[in-house]
Amino acid sequence: RKEVEQDPGPFNVPEGATVAFNCTYSNSASQSFFWYRQDCRKEPKLLMSVYSSGNEDGRFTAQLNRASQYISLLIRDSKLSDSATYLCVVRDSSYKLIFGSGTRLLVRP
Amino acid sequence: DAGVTQSPTHLIKTRGQQVTLRCSPKSGHDTVSWYQQALGQGPQFIFQYYEEEERQRGNFPDRFSGHQFPNYSSELNVNALLLGDSALYLCASSGTGKETQYFGPGTRLLVL
Numbered sequence: 232r233k234e235v236e237q238d239p240g241p242f243n244v245p246e247g248a249t250v251a252f253n254c255t256y257s258n259s260a261s262q263s264f265f266w267y268r269q270d271c272r273k274e275p276k277l278l279m280s281v282y283s284s285g286n287e288d289g290r291f292t293a294q295l296n297r298a299s300q301y302i303s304l305l306i307r308d309s310k311l312s313d314s315a316t317y318l319c320v321v322r323d324s325s326y327k328l329i330f331g332s333g334t335r336l337l338v339r340p
Numbered sequence: 341d342a343g344v345t346q347s348p349t350h351l352i353k354t355r356g357q358q359v360t361l362r363c364s365p366k367s368g369h370d371t372v373s374w375y376q377q378a379l380g381q382g383p384q385f386i387f388q389y390y391e392e393e394e395r396q397r398g399n400f401p402d403r404f405s406g407h408q409f410p411n412y413s414s415e416l417n418v419n420a421l422l423l424g425d426s427a428l429y430l431c432a433s434s435g436t437g438k439e440t441q442y443f444g445p446g447t448r449l450l451v452l
Contacts, residue, residue: 263439274443326396330382
């Protein structure tokens with residue numbers, strides 16, 4: 232079983248739609264959680280950290296459920312520029328980041 | 341303020357050869373991590389350097405080795421290249437006690 236699992240997609244949505252991605256992680260000792268965004272042939276860039284209380288950054292909302300070991304990302308009012316791969320990332324008690332394989336989002340006009 | 345830089349951007353090698361990839365961390369950062377990203381996969385942790393020492397290592401063979409210099413820059417060396425080593429190699433830097441890692445643009449390695 233992979234340490235971080237994501238639906239690979241692609242999610243194909245129209246502009247203005249709301250889309251949600253989910254992610255599960257296997258290590259209950261995981262301490263920190265993130266969503267990174269990766270454009271085609273580019274490096275991953277931090278989108279947002281994820282906190283147990285949930286957090287919002289503009290059109291993006293992230294939620295963490297430690298009991299279910301589940302992380303989500305909600306994107307409201309999708310823009311064409313949101314088209315990318317979204318990587319779910321966890322860090323356990325060590326220093327390394329553990330990445331999911333990513334969920335691909337395509338926003339169409 | 342320069343971000344993380346890596347060189348070269350692209351590299352083509354043949355099986356059995358050796359390769360050295362280079363990384364300069366973001367200004368003010370002292371910790372460098374290396375990741376391998378195969379096509380269609382998420383990045384996989386190779387190792388992390390702090391204070392010129394390998395602090396943690398992922399599940400990669402000894403063919404993968406690294407170094408960190410006093411100016412915090414780092415090198416990744418891969419010996420006896422295999423076709424399966426073809427990937428995007430990403431360097432990430434972070435500051436002391438900070439968990440957020442910032443990635444460089446990567447080096448795309450093709451092994452023929």
